[in-house]
Amino acid sequence: MEMAKAIIMAGCAIGAGLALIAGIGPGIGEGNAVAKALEAIGRQPECKGDVTSTMLLGCAIAETTGIYGFVTGLLLIFVAPGIFIGRL
Amino acid sequence: MNVDINGARIFFTIPILGGIPITATIVNALLVTVVVLGVCAFLTRGLQVRAVTKRQVVAEFLVETAQNFVNGNMGEKFAHYAPFVSALFVSSLLGSLLSLVTLFPPTGDVSTTLAWAIMVFVLITRTKIKTGGFGGYLKGFTQPIPVLTPFNILSELATPISMAFRHFGNIVSGTVITSLLYWSLSVGSTALIGLVGKNILVAAVVLALGVFLLIKYLQAKKAGSGKLIQCIGAIACLVLGGLGCLAQLDACFTTIPVLQVGIPAVFSVYFDLFSSAMQAFIFCMLTTLYIANAAEE
Numbered sequence: 001m002e003m004a005k006a007i008i009m010a011g012c013a014i015g016a017g018l019a020l021i022a023g024i025g026p027g028i029g030e031g032n033a034v035a036k037a038l039e040a041i042g043r044q045p046e047c048k049g050d051v052t053s054t055m056l057l058g059c060a061i062a063e064t065t066g067i068y069g070f071v072t073g074l075l076l077i078f079v080a081p082g083i084f085i086g087r088l
Numbered sequence: 089m090n091v092d093i094n095g096a097r098i099f100f101t102i103p104i105l106g107g108i109p110i111t112a113t114i115v116n117a118l119l120v121t122v123v124v125l126g127v128c129a130f131l132t133r134g135l136q137v138r139a140v141t142k143r144q145v146v147a148e149f150l151v152e153t154a155q156n157f158v159n160g161n162m163g164e165k166f167a168h169y170a171p172f173v174s175a176l177f178v179s180s181l182l183g184s185l186l187s188l189v190t191l192f193p194p195t196g197d198v199s200t201t202l203a204w205a206i207m208v209f210v211l212i213t214r215t216k217i218k219t220g221g222f223g224g225y226l227k228g229f230t231q232p233i234p235v236l237t238p239f240n241i242l243s244e245l246a247t248p249i250s251m252a253f254r255h256f257g258n259i260v261s262g263t264v265i266t267s268l269l270y271w272s273l274s275v276g277s278t279a280l281i282g283l284v285g286k287n288i289l290v291a292a293v294v295l296a297l298g299v300f301l302l303i304k305y306l307q308a309k310k311a312g313s314g315k316l317i318q319c320i321g322a323i324a325c326l327v328l329g330g331l332g333c334l335a336q337l338d339a340c341f342t343t344i345p346v347l348q349v350g351i352p353a354v355f356s357v358y359f360d361l362f363s364s365a366m367q368a369f370i371f372c373m374l375t376t377l378y379i380a381n382a383a384e385e
Contacts, residue, residue, distance in 0.1 A: 060370045064250055067257030074260065078093070 001088065008084045016076040022069025029062040093267055096197050112192040113200060120182045120194065124175075150174075161376040169379065172211075176204060177372045184259050184364030188356070195367070196263055201255040205248035208375045212247070215382040251374060258367050262359035269355055270348065277347035284328050285335030295329025298322055 037055035041048050096111040131147040140148075154174035159167060183194040194200045217225045229240045284291050301322035308318065327346055 056366065057370060057373055060254070060366060061374075063258075064254050067254055067261070070261055071253055071257050074264070 004088055005085055008088075009081055012076045012080045012084075015080075016073040019069045019072040019076060022072075023066045026063045026066035030059045033058050033062060093264055096192055111197070113194045113197040116186055116191050117179070117183065117194040117200060119191075120179055120186065123182060124178050157372070158376060161373065162380040166376075166380060166383075169376070173372050173375055176375060177368050180204070180255070180368035180371055181364060184367065185360065187259075187263065187364075188360050193259055193263070195255055195364075196259045198252060198256045202248070202252040204255075204371070205252035208251065208378065209248040211375075212378050212382045215379050219383050247378065251371065255367050255371055258363055262363050266352065266355065266359055269352060273347040273351060274345050277345050280328065281331050281335055281344070281346065284332035288333065288336050291329055291332030291336070293329075294325055294332060298325030298327075298329050301325055 033055055037051050040051050044051075096113040098109045098111050099115065100110055102108040102110060131143055131150075133143070134141070135144055135147075151170075154177075155167065155170045158170040158173055162169060180195060183200065184196075185193075187193040187196070213225070216228065220228065229237050229244075231240070284294055301318065305315075305318040305322050308315070331344060331346065
């Protein structure tokens with residue numbers, strides 16, 4: 001029984017760690033978005049306001065997949081062990 | 089030392105329909121509603137066409153901003169959505185900012201954001217049916233080819249879920265990172281004072297260094313070239329050395345959280361202020377864009 005609990009906790013912790021690999025994608029994507037926005041501002045400084053607000057919106061949407069990973073990690077750490085141990 | 093990360097606390101349960109829990113989310117959301125209603129009632133008292141008061145200028149500015157936002161994103165024919173969108177914005181912003189006054193933010197609970205997202209989803213569907221009729225709405229799922237129908241249904245259902253989880257996840261990630269930060273700072277400050285206070289000699293040297301730095305700073309200030317960083321360094325050394333000396337007397341002085349002064353505020357600017365405003369803005373932006381998009385098909 002103790003062994004089963006330990007395996008469940010370990011599995012949930014490892015899964016949460018793996019889920020947070022999802023943070024890589026938004027990092028790269030947002031970096032690209034900001035780089036392009038900086039290029040655009042450099043080319044047309046008068047569009048700074050529009051470019052910045054559109055970029056922030058795009059960044060927030062690109063962040064979504066990372067947030068999914070984070071929510072999955074939270075569920076695995078705080079919710080999943082209780083459910084699985086209760087089922088034993 | 090443990091890190092405690094909890095969801096909304098349940099205050100009490102109403103014993104009907106199998107028990108409805110009244111959580112911190114509901115109470116704080118109602119608090120936000122009361123505050124918003126109060127501000128609205130205060131701002132719109134005694135409106136006049138001529139002899140405009142300062143209060144009325146603020147009210148007009150807010151209303152005009154909301155209308156411009158909706159008109160700019162959705163077009164003139166959706167002008168009646170302005171109250172809905174601004175209500176969403178204000179509830180979301182104030183709901184997230186409640187974490188600044190150490191209350192549980194209602195947007196840190198997925199129920200709140202999911203409720204808003206479902207409201208928006210209903211509006212999107214209503215707009216779609218209004219534009220193309222019920223048949224047109226159903227036919228929209230089989231575009232561009234009928235094979236894609238399951239995917240279209242999935243992407244339709246993904247809209248409210250992604251909106252809800254984006255908002256919820258951003259606020260909760262701020263809460264989690266802030267609690268981890270507080271925890272690590274308290275561990276760090278205990279370790280630091282323990283290190284200094286291990287030996288009375290070390291503590292005395294640090295205290296002397298603090299006094300020396302303070303004298304230097306005061307001299308420099310008299311000459312007109314005192315820098316803030318010198319002052320902070322001197323005070324930090326004084327506090328550390330003093331606590332180190334006190335730790336010789338009683339071990340409880342090592343638990344005084346010196347590192348938690350000021351440092352969390354820097355992170356709070358991003359995680360509380362910027363993130364809250366950004367998510368409120370994005371939620372409203374997506375609402376307007378989705379609804380305007382639904383009318384175009």
